[in-house]
Amino acid sequence: MRIGFVTLSGLRLVNAPLLEMELSFPAISRRAAEIAALPNLGLLTLAGMTPRRIDVEYLEVPDANSFEAPSHFDAVAITALSATAKESYQLAAKFRAHGTQVIIGGLHATLAPVDVKPHADAVAIGEGEMVWPEILADLERGTLKSVYDARAKGFFDLRKAPMPSFHLLDSARKPRFTVQTQRGCPLSCEFCASSMRLSPFK
Template structure:
C-alpha cells in the first residue's frame, strides 16, 4: 500500500497592504518564514507509527495554484493543515477522492469542525491521533475504513510516544526541526488554538524520549537547531530542570515557547542558558492588566502577572537568553493608544524580538464561541483569515479600519532596520551590564 502524508504549509496573510509592507521589512516576515519551513511533526509521528510493510512518503504542498497534477500517486493520503489553509486542504482532498484515493483528515481544525471536515474525507480522526492510527491502518489494509476515529474520550500517555520518522525529510529544506516535550497547558487562555484543544490534560514526555528524538535527528543533521513544539515547555519546573540537565550534554541550540513564570527561577534560567537555549517566545498579549483580565480562564493568571513583565524580560535576557515577546492587538478593552503602549514596552524592556498579531478567533476556542454569540465576527467560517494578521472581528473600542491601519503602522515602526538593530544592541548592553564586576 502507498500512503501519502501531506502537509499544507503555505499560510499567507490576506491583507495585501500588510503583505506588501512585509516585503520591505525583513524582521516582520522572519518568523512567518520559520513557521512555514517547519515540517509537520504530527505527520512524521504517524509515519513512525506506521508498519514497515506500508510504503510511506512525506510531502509538503505550499499552494494549490498551478498544481496541475496531484502530488503523488497513492492508495491513501492523510492531510494536515492549519485552519488558514484548510479550505485548500479540502480542495486537495476532493481531488484525491475523485481519483479513487482514500483520504484521512485530522488535527486541530478537524477536531473543532468534524461535520465540515467529514464532507471532504473518507475518514476523520478526532483528538490525539496516536491512539487511533494503528486501527486506521488496519482498516485501510482490510478495505474497511470507518468514517470517524474518535480519541477524545481518552488521553494518550506520552510514555508511549513513537519515534517520529525524521528520515523521511529532505533535511536541506529546513532551518530547524521540531520535537515535542509536553502536550496541553495548565493555563486556559480563551484564544489559544494549540494542543490544549486536542489534549486538555497537561502532560509531559519522559526526558529520555525527548533526548532519543534529538539524537535521531542528529543522525541526519549533526548540528541541528531544534524548536520544541510545545504550548508551554517549562510550565512544570521539575520536568524543565530534568530536561535542561539532559540537553546540556547534547551540544545543540534550541528555541521554545513558555510563560513568563520561567523568570521566577534564576537556577532554571542558568540551566537553560547552559543547555543551549537560544530564545524563549513568551505570550505577553498586552501591557494593560485590565485588558488581560479574564483572558486566562482558570485563575486569571495573565492579568495577575502583568506587573512582572518588564522585570521578567530583563531577568531572562540578563542570562543571555533572548526573549521574543508576543502581543495581540484588537483585544477587548484596547484602544488606539494600545499600539503606542506596545512600542513603549519594547523600548523599556529591550526585547530582542517582538511578534505582533491581531486577535484571531480560531474554531474550537472559547473566544470564537463568544464572539460569534455576540455577533462580532465579520464572516463566520472565514478560516482563511486565521493567519494572525487578518481582521475578522469587530473590536469593541475602535473600528475595523482603525485596527488595521494602526496595526500596519505598528509593524512599520517595530520592524525597521534601525529599530531592529537597536533591539539587538539593547540585548548586548543588558548582557554587558549583567556581567559587569560589582
Template sequence: MKQKRIGFIAMSGVRAQNAELLAAGLTLPGFIERSKVIASLPSLSLLTLAGLTPPSFHIEYHEIADLRALGSLPTELDLVALTSLSAQIYDAYAVADHYRALGIPVVMGGLHVTSLPDEALEHATAIVIGEGEPLWPRLLADFDRGSLQRIYRSEEHGAFDLREAPMPRFDLLDLDKYNRITVQTSRGCPHKCEFCASSILLTPRYKLKPIEKVIAEIQAIKRLWPRPFIEFADDNNFVRRDHYKSLLRALAREKVRWFTEADLRVAEDDDLLGLMRDSGCQQVLVGLESPRRASLDGLETAANWKLRRHDRYLAAIERIQSKGVTVNGCFILGLDGDTPEVFDEVLRFVRQSGLYEVQVTFLTPFPGTPLYHRLKAEGRILRDRAWDLCTLFDINLQPRQMSVAELQSGFMGLVKELYSAEETATRRRNFKRRYRTQRRQTPRSELATAA
C-alpha cells in the first residue's frame, strides 16, 4: 500500500501593516532585530504533532516563506496540517482553500482556530479545538480509514498531561535557516491578563513538563546543532521555583545559551537568579506593560497582580540585571489608563531603570481574549475581524483617553527615540558597566557545588 504523505506547513513571517512604522523600520534596529527572531522560529506545535505521527506516514515540514520563494506549494500530499497566528490567518485560509480545491484535506488548529472555530470551518476540512496532542492520534486514525471528522475537541479528552509529551521532530528542520530553536517546559500561566492570547486559551491550568523530557529535547537539538540558542516557548517560566531550580541545575550541564519569559517574581529569589545566569540565560522578557499605575489597574483580571507590584519594578530590574541576565522590558501603549503623556513616561522609565532591551507594542484585541470581547461590546474595535492587524504594531481600537492619531504619533515618536543608535548604545554601555561591577561583587550560585 502506498505510504500516505502529510505536509506540515508553518505560516511564518508576521508583517505589520502600519505604513509609517514600516517606513521608519529601516532606522529602528530594535524592530528589525525582533522581527528577524520571530521570523526565524520554527513551529513547535507542528513539530510536536509530527512527533506523534506513526512511521506508517511520510511526513515533511515546510515554512510558507520558503514555499513562496520557490513559487509553488507541494501537491504530492494526502493531508495538510496548518497552524497560524491571528495575524497570518487569512494567508493560512488561502493556503487551505488552495489545497481543498485540489481535493487534499486540510486540518487546522491553534489559538485562532480554537477562538473562532466556525470561521475556520469555512476553510478547513477538519479543525482541532484546544490542545492538539490528545487528538492527533485519533485524527490520523480517522483519516487513515477515510472517516475524518469535522471537529476534534480536546476538552472531550481532559487536559493533556505534559508527562506524555512526545519528542518534537527537530530532525525535520533545516537548522541553517534558524537562529534559535524553541523548547516548551510549561503550559499556561497563573495570571489572567485581559489582553493575553496565549496557551491559557488552550488549557485552564498551569502545568509542567518533566525535567528529563526537557533535557532530552535539548540533547536531541544538540545532536543536530552542537551549540544551539534555545528559546523556551513558555508563557511564564519559574512559577514553581523548586521545579525550575532543579531544571536549571540539569540545564547547566548542557552548556547552551537560552532566552525565556517570566514575571517579576523571578527577582525575589537570588538563588534562582544565580542559577539562571550559571545555566546560560542570556535574557528574560518581562511584561511590565506600563510605568503608570492607572494603566495597570484592571489589566490582570484575577488579582490586579501587576498593579500591586508596580512599586517594585525598578528594584526588580536592577536585581535581575545585576546577575548578568539582561531584561527585555515590554510595554503596551493604548491602555485605558493611558493619556498622551504616557509616551514620555515610558521613555523616562526606560532610562531610569537601565533596561538592556525594550519592546513597545500597541494594545491589541486578539480574538478569544477578554479584551476583545469587552472592546467589541463597547464599540471600540475599529475594524472587526481585521485579524491581519493583530501584529502588535497596528492599531485596531479606539483608545479611551486619546485619539487614534495621538496614539500613532506618540508611539512613533517614542520608538524613534528608544531605538535610536544613541539610546541603544547607552543602554548597552550602562548594562556592561553595571554588570562588570556587580560580577566582581556577586558570588556564584550554589550551582558550582551542586554540579
C-alpha cells in the first residue's frame, strides 16, 4: 500500500480579480515564501507513525489549481485549515478522480467536519495521532469509515510522539524544520476558540 501526505504550502494568493489586474504583493509574497519553507509537522509525524511495510510520500502543493494529482497512491492524507478549505477540496477531488481514497484532517476538519465530509472518504477529527493507527488498519482491511473522532479517545501524550519523517522532504528545499514543544493554550481568550475546541495545554 502507498500513502501520500499532502499539504498546501505557503500563503494563498489566489483572489482571481486581483490576480487578473496583475497586482503584486511583495511583502505578502516574501512572507509566503518563508512559510512555504516550513514543512507540515503534523503530516510528517503521522508518516513517522506509519509502519515500514507501507510506502509513504510527502507532497507540498504550492498551487491547487495547476496541481496534477499523481495516480499511484492507494490513499492520501490531506490537512486543511479553514482559510485553505476550498483548495484542499480541489486537491481531494483530483485524487478521488483517480480512485484514490482521501482522508482529510487538521483544524478545519475538527471545527467543521460536516463541511468536509462530502469531499473526503474519511474525516479525521481532533489529534491525528490518536486515530491514525485505526485508519491504517481499516485501509489495509478495506473497511475505511467515514469519520474518525479522536476526541472520544482522550488526548495524545506528546512524550509518545515519534520522530517526524524529515527524510521524506526534498533535499533541495531550504533546511528549515519545525519543532513541537507544546500543544493547546493555557489562556481562554474570549475571541479565540482554541481553548475550547482543541486539546488542552500540554
